[in-house]
Amino acid sequence: MAEPYVELKSVSKYFGSVVALKDVSFDVCPGEVHCLLGDNGAGKSTLIKTLSGVYTPDEGEIRVQGKPTRFASPADTRNSGIATVYQDLALVPLMSVARNFFLGREPMRKFGPISQFDADFANRTAYDELSAMGIQLRDPEQPVGTLSGGERQCLAIARAVYFGAKVLILDEPTSALGVHQASVVLKLIVQSKARGIGVIFISHNVHHAYVVGDRFTLLKRGRSTGTYAKGEITRDQLLNLMAGGKELVDLEQELAKSARNGSA
């Protein structure tokens, strides 16, 4: 198996008396999709923020390409090739697709002493990068607000890939999307994987995760309940492992009972 690009080793994180993460190990290799599953409050957010440099772990270590690393800031993490695409996507709806693509990293062209925004390059590049990912833009100058949810997600991912991400952390990229839109995003995840990018796919939707994932790690109350390769576990087993699998069965029985009582 390939060497992991980024690796968490027995990481713990505490907020006062709250144990947010306890002894969690997690890694992702180039060209692999590693799904991080868990219910709300399981510690997924804390894990992402630790991986993206927002939090520093209280115990354990982070390794990038085998070397122990301390991230000074999210920007520092980004520079080492780990890009996080948060749920808000960091997009400005009223600005054009091309301007969003290059926001904060504008390409400039020099005209003698003055340098100005290279709109042609930005338009062309945004258009090409997105069509390479299977998104056909009508016009790179159309506002992001006119894109669908899935297209926006793809724009944010394509941008991260263009700016040299080796590892993509995707925070619930399909949760707010309809069936068709979600499948567009899932396709893009597979494409990124084919490019040799390691993808960390955070989700609570087992169906989405199982389609694209190579490995699955489940978090429960801040602890890892284990990592499974796709061959070792079925979708139903995964569903049952997730918080909610047992609860749903219980709820079903409870409802059935109360329905019987009600009719009696």
Added chain:
Amino acid sequence: MVSETSDERVRSVSRLSRLLSRPELGAAAGTVLVFVFFAITAGGSGLFSAKGIINFLEVSAQLGILAAPVALLMIAGEFDLSVGSMIGFAGILIAIPSVFWGWPIWLSLLFTFAVCGGIGALNGLAVVRTGLPSFIVTLGSLFMLRGLTLGLTRGISGRTQVSGVHELALHDPLNSLFSGQVFSGLIAWLADIGLIGKRADGLPSISGIPVSIVWWIVLTLACTWLLTRSRFGNWIFAAGGEANAARNLGVPVARTKITLFVMTALAAALFAAIQVLVTGSADTLRGTQKEFEAIIAVVIGGTLLTGGYGSAIGAMFGALIFGVVQMGIFYTGIDTDWFKLFMGAMMVIAVLFNSYVRNRAMRSR
């Protein structure tokens, strides 16, 4: 691998529909409308003679000098209500050192620009650091600056008006930058070939273009370039459109906003410099309500009150409408009391129209 098929939803965007989603469209249409209206009602009154044109352009220019940077600030999502008071304050800062302490005019001017820029930076810092709405923060500045102006002026001169700047400025190296006229030769030639009327004594009816009009055009072009062609412009749109997203992508949102507050303050100082050097006096009440007039011009120009969308060219049209209406009402003989009613209504109509255009821009295509 899927073969490259073009999406059936793709349709080429026509030039027209792209033009229709420009922010300055409403203001450009409004300008045409206002011109047509006054061409009919005030056609023979001299509003559109060379002298009349210069008259309304001068009114527009003064407002336009404020409106261009105010537009950028509003696109970045902030208000500056202190510009009106800043005009009065800057005027006094120019006049008092020169008239009472014997400073040369150029030194007073540099001093004024430095102090006003500093106050602008303080406004910006206060907004960025506290996270309070700039509406409230600069409303405070509006009152504080007006009070400071009145207190200082009365304390030093015993009056509320300082005159006598004219004589002092006559030979100052910076005087011609802010007062006087340019292109006199061109105007004389246009009069010779009959494009501009002549007075009874044979001189052209106007002797040149007031320098304020040049400032207005240069500032509008500079702000437009900044907004659409510079990296800073991208940051302005992002800061007003979605400040959090911009920050996450490494855009220095705070620095962008503070810079824009400095720019609006400097524009107010420029307005004051022109006014003081042209009229030869400063008054503590100068600039009253200019903050609102600037906002009206900017909003008529298609800039969104919530930020993230707008244009400096639009603000220029807004200022032009303002000048034409103000002078047009005067020339048609309508009681000028009606001017504010007209401008207020114009702004409300512009806001309705612009929100329609923006919705169209966000939906279609």
